[in-house]
Amino acid sequence: MSGAAGRARAGFGGFAVAFGLCALVGVLMAANAALHQPEAPPPHDYSAQLAALEMTDPFPVYAPAGLGPEWRPTASRVEGEGEAVTWRLGFATPQLEHASVWQAGTAAEELVAERLAEPRPDGELNLGGEPWTRYLSGDGQRRALAREAEGVTLVVEGTASLDELAELAGSLRPHSG
Structure with a gap:
């Protein structure tokens, strides 16, 4: 075939093949995305840090009570010693966002300023x-709630x-192990 009719048929055939390949790539990408949805990390056991804090008694220790299984503890860390102890307990929320509980014997404004x-x-x-005081970071990306209670x-x-x-x-309650 020669001329415009041949080029038109070849152009349409090439277009159909290219369109089919694009559609196939789109389907494969969608399937791959569905298989790789973000998952909550495995739960972290923070009982050792909780027990250690209760034994050293730097301040009354609060722990979550009654959170559903969709709240996943992800990390726990105790820093400092004596009166300067800070405990961080991190969570993946039901919406797979990040939330942390920080406890220390310092003033609320000081601890918030360290976090935001x-x-x-x-x-x-x-x-x-x-009563809890709400805070917002300067860039509006992070939020905090803070209160002082019983020396903590x-x-x-x-x-x-x-x-x-x-x-x-x-959900935070004074913990007595």
């Missing part, structure tokens, strides 16, 4: 009859929504 860049107060929230400062912070941070903060 350029924190600014953003109102108050009452959880279980306890509690800060719940992360990239999680305010609702998820409030759920975690509201």
Whole structure:
């Protein structure tokens, strides 16, 4: 075949093959994405840090109580010693965001300033009859809730929504092992 009719048929055939290949690549990419959805990390056992803090008794120790299984503890770390102890307990939230509980014997503003860049107060929230101060980082990417209770400062912070941070903060209870 020669001329415009031949080029038209060859052009359409080439177009059909290219379109088919693009569609196949799209289907394969969608299948790959479905197989590689982010998963919550395996749960971290923080009982050793909790027991150690209770034995050294630097401050009353609070731990989450009654969170559902979709809340996954991911990390726990105790830093410092004596009066300068800080305990961090990290979680993957039900929405696979990050939330951490920080406990220390320091002032709330100081602990919040260590956790958030350029924190600014953003109102108050009452959880279980306890007032928590809301904070927002300067870039608006992180939130925190903070309160001082019985010689300990509690800060719940992360990239999680305010609702998820409030759920975690509201679950904190004095722990006695």
